[in-house]
Amino acid sequence: MTAPTITSAPVVGRQGNYAGAVTRLVAFAADIGVAWGIFTLTLASIDFAFQLVTGKQLNLGSRQVLTVAGLIIWEFIYFAYQWSLGGKTIGMALLGIRVVRTDGEAVGPRQAVIRTLTLPLSFLILGLGFIGILLNRDRHALHDRCAGTVVVYSWDARAARLRWLAKQDPTTPS
Amino acid sequence: MEGLVEAIAERVVGLVIEAIDINALVSKVDMDALLTKVDIDAIVSRVDVDGLIDRVDVEKIIDRVDVEKIIERVDVEKIIDRVDIEKIIQRVDIDALVEQTELGTIIAHSTSGVASEVLDVVRAQGVGLDDFVARWMDRILRRKSDDWPPGPVLLVSSVSEGDSLAVAAGAQP
Numbered sequence: 001m002t003a004p005t006i007t008s009a010p011v012v013g014r015q016g017n018y019a020g021a022v023t024r025l026v027a028f029a030a031d032i033g034v035a036w037g038i039f040t041l042t043l044a045s046i047d048f049a050f051q052l053v054t055g056k057q058l059n060l061g062s063r064q065v066l067t068v069a070g071l072i073i074w075e076f077i078y079f080a081y082q083w084s085l086g087g088k089t090i091g092m093a094l095l096g097i098r099v100v101r102t103d104g105e106a107v108g109p110r111q112a113v114i115r116t117l118t119l120p121l122s123f124l125i126l127g128l129g130f131i132g133i134l135l136n137r138d139r140h141a142l143h144d145r146c147a148g149t150v151v152v153y154s155w156d157a158r159a160a161r162l163r164w165l166a167k168q169d170p171t172t173p174s
Numbered sequence: 175m176e177g178l179v180e181a182i183a184e185r186v187v188g189l190v191i192e193a194i195d196i197n198a199l200v201s202k203v204d205m206d207a208l209l210t211k212v213d214i215d216a217i218v219s220r221v222d223v224d225g226l227i228d229r230v231d232v233e234k235i236i237d238r239v240d241v242e243k244i245i246e247r248v249d250v251e252k253i254i255d256r257v258d259i260e261k262i263i264q265r266v267d268i269d270a271l272v273e274q275t276e277l278g279t280i281i282a283h284s285t286s287g288v289a290s291e292v293l294d295v296v297r298a299q300g301v302g303l304d305d306f307v308a309r310w311m312d313r314i315l316r317r318k319s320d321d322w323p324p325g326p327v328l329l330v331s332s333v334s335e336g337d338s339l340a341v342a343a344g345a346q347p
Contacts, residue, residue, distance in 0.1 A: 016329030020304020023297075096297040104328030134311050137322040152325050153301065160294040165272045 015158070016104070018139040019097040019151040021130075030091030035078045039071055076116055084112035088154065096155025102138070102148055115147035 043060045050058040060067060082089040087107050088098040099107050099115065107115075122129025122142045129142030138150050312319050324330050 014301055014324075017325040020301070021307050022303035023300035026300060094293065094296070095300055096293070100326060100329065102326060104326030104330075134307070135315075137319065150326060152329055155293075155297050157298070157301070160298065162268070162272050163290070163294065165269055 014153045015156060017153050019153050020139070021133045023095050023097055023153075024133060024151055027089070027091040027095040027097055030094055031079070031089045032091075034090045035075055036071075038078075039074050042074075043067070043070075079119065080109075080112045080116040083107055083115060084109040092151075096153055096157075097151050098154040099149050099151055102150055104152075107147075107149055111147045111149050115143050115149055118143040118146040121146070 047058050047060055050056070079089060083099050084107065086098070087100055092098055099112075101107055101111060125142070132140045132142060132145065140150065144150055308319065311317075
């Protein structure tokens with residue numbers, strides 16, 4: 001069995017196609033990083049402001065229950081709000097993917113909320129909720145199935161190809 | 175003496191021609207019978223068409239033609255309606271056009287930046303890795319996913335036409 005090679009040839013023309021596991025994973029990691037970064041920065045800002053006004057240290061980071069509860073609420077807002085707005089989070093926008101309904105229509109607030117609420121389920125069953133991305137023909141994860149959504153490539157790879165071509169020296173044979 | 179005879183002959187011929195009613199004469203001629211006897215092919219074969227064309231001053235003819243007037247009489251809208259623009263665009267090698275014309279520079283100047291370049295590369299790598307993983311899964315599960323729908327019906331049908339050109343050209347962002 002020969003190993004499949006990594007090629008960039010089929011990239012162009014993927015707009016609207018089901019997004020693959022790697023892109024989705026990287027986008028999700030970026031989102032976790034961004035959400036966690038904003039949350040930490042916000043806590044630090046509140047601490048700083050509190051100290052500035054009262055002269056006492058609030059030290060929110062040490063109140064674990066409060067912090068975890070706040071983080072969960074923040075993560076919910078972060079994902080649900082962005083998905084309901086344009087079907088993409090910051091990480092997804094960076095990686096050029098977005099969430100749509102199974103028929104391709106834009107997701108509404110209802111799907112966004114259901115997807116956000118069921119996303120932890122995919123983790124809680126030992127990550128098996130994500131296996132559908134590799135196995136299913138429409139690359140459904142568990143939370144996708146629950147919300148009736150799919151993830152597709154949204155970036156204009158064709159424009160990227162044209163930009164790349166435009167930068168090449170016209171005298172160089174392609 | 176000869177000169178006198180020629181002058182008389184010319185005068186006589188002139189008088190005879192003036193006296194003849196050509197129209198009446200022609201009306202008596204059976205043109206159909208005459209034409210059937212004429213071997214048109216033989217006549218045409220004797221004509222030196224190349225020589226004839228060589229003698230024609232095309233430039234002079236073109237000079238006489240009032241192009242503006244002709245253009246005014248042309249219904250451009252009607253012609254455009256008849257042209258299959260989609261077919262023409264499909265025949266255009268967009269990649270070559272961008273590479274070899276200033277259009278490429280315009281696109282580069284208007285749309286590129288370091289950030290967008292980095293994004294393009296990251297995204298392209300991501301899609302490449304997605305395909306790599308998908309192909310491995312196909313091999314492990316011994317399945318053929320080529321026939322699977324590439325995306326939701328609404329999205330795939332709306333982008334596939336424009337992108338089919340680019341797929342043929344290949345991608346190296």
